Amino acid sequence: MRKISSLLCCLLLAASALGQTWKYIANTSSMTATITGLEEGTSYSGPLNIPATINYGGNVLNVKSIKESAFKNYTGITSVVIPEGVTGVGDYAFNGCSSMKSLVIPSTIT
Secondary structure, three states: OOOOOOOOOEEEEEEEEOOEEEEEEEEOOOOEEEEEEEOOOOOOOEEEEOOOEEEEOOEEEEEEEEOOOOOOOOOOEEEEEOOOOOOEEOOOOOOOOOOOOEEEOOOOOO
């Protein structure tokens, strides 16, 4: 019998929220998620609002971070709002977003 511990269970998933299909890593032991970008093949243009939570298997995961290079070279992004509760943004997360005019960063970023 194979047993998978929820403490070790981190999954790369996609979820639809706020009109976008997000890619993320779910950490079921801490009930948190790391945003890794948008679904492959997504062409995005306009303002980008990072969700504060992701629904996963009937549970609500708090978005805690944005992975490095998550939105690299998404040239159509015009602005980004990161919600309170997010504590980290990886290196180059928005590198090459040449149309971005504003970035709202919460006080929870450390």
